[in-house]
Amino acid sequence: MPATDVTTTVAVQVRGARRTFTAELAPVRALRGVDLDVRRGEFVAVMGPSGCGKSTLLNVIAGLEPVDEGSVEVAGERVDGRDEDWLARFRRHHIGFVFQFFNLLDGVSALDNLVMPGVLGGMKRRAAESRARDLLDLLGLADRANQVPAVLSGGQRQRLAIARGLVNEPTLLLADEPTGALDSEGGLEVLELFRRLHDDGQTIIMVTHSPDVAAGADRAVRMRDGKVEPV
Numbered sequence: 001m002p003a004t005d006v007t008t009t010v011a012v013q014v015r016g017a018r019r020t021f022t023a024e025l026a027p028v029r030a031l032r033g034v035d036l037d038v039r040r041g042e043f044v045a046v047m048g049p050s051g052c053g054k055s056t057l058l059n060v061i062a063g064l065e066p067v068d069e070g071s072v073e074v075a076g077e078r079v080d081g082r083d084e085d086w087l088a089r090f091r092r093h094h095i096g097f098v099f100q101f102f103n104l105l106d107g108v109s110a111l112d113n114l115v116m117p118g119v120l121g122g123m124k125r126r127a128a129e130s131r132a133r134d135l136l137d138l139l140g141l142a143d144r145a146n147q148v149p150a151v152l153s154g155g156q157r158q159r160l161a162i163a164r165g166l167v168n169e170p171t172l173l174l175a176d177e178p179t180g181a182l183d184s185e186g187g188l189e190v191l192e193l194f195r196r197l198h199d200d201g202q203t204i205i206m207v208t209h210s211p212d213v214a215a216g217a218d219r220a221v222r223m224r225d226g227k228v229e230p231v
């Protein structure tokens with residue numbers, strides 16, 4: 001990565017991003033020229049009505065979906081126009097993703113839910129296990145290491161999912177409605193955790209419908225009809 005001031009302080013830069021889905025009735029223009037800048041270490045909430053393109057924006061930042069036009073840069077690297085192998089490697093090193101419905105592996109322990117992505121990301125098993133135990137400690141789940149996700153509470157499961165997103169020490173943590181499936185107490189627990197991660201320097205972009213959750217971020221941006229609105 002070039003060591004200039006701009007690339008070391010900019011975590012994400014999206015310019016003129018457009019993404020259209022083909023659908024039966026008419027094309028859906030999910031992103032219609034999105035511009036977004038996120039600095040390293042920033043905690044940004046993305047808000048806006050259902051269908052305005054929030055998840056699509058996270059997906060193009062993660063390189064899970066291509067843009068039809070425009071550019072996406074993360075940690076000084078252009079993400080748009082890359083092939084799948086490059087993107088898979090890039091995601092393993094730079095992106096942690098947390099989803100609304102946890103996406104945990106049901107049949108294996110909390111510990112193995114963290115060790116597996118670590119090993120897949122290129123860590124030796126012992127290093128992955130040590131990182132996994134540190135994260136379980138950090139997230140207050142040390143005594144749950146050998147339990148399967150089904151016996152954990154919603155808030156604990158989401159904390160485990162966040163830990164999984166952090167195993168590979170991502171440059172950027174992307175969270176799509178991380179509190180959406182939780183009651184208000186669980187939601188606040190998760191928000192508190194994000195605040196702590198942010199205090200430790202983690203860059204976070206979080207999609208949320210909740211103004212209370214967004215208020216915990218450094219900055220909220222609003223999307224409407226496939227664009228980020230000026231605030």
Ligand SMILES: Nc1ncnc2c1ncn2[C@@H]1O[C@H](COP(=O)(O)OP(=O)(O)OP(=O)(O)O)[C@@H](O)[C@H]1O
Nearest residue numbers: 021022023028030049050051052053054055056057
């Ligand atoms: N794979 C797809 N195929 C077709 N249309 C899609 C696809 N993914 C998203 N869309 C459409 O693109 C638009 C934006 O979707 P997106 O999921 O980004 O919105 P959102 O703001 O995250 O919505 P929500 O808050 O309900 O999750 C919607 O009209 C959606 O139906």
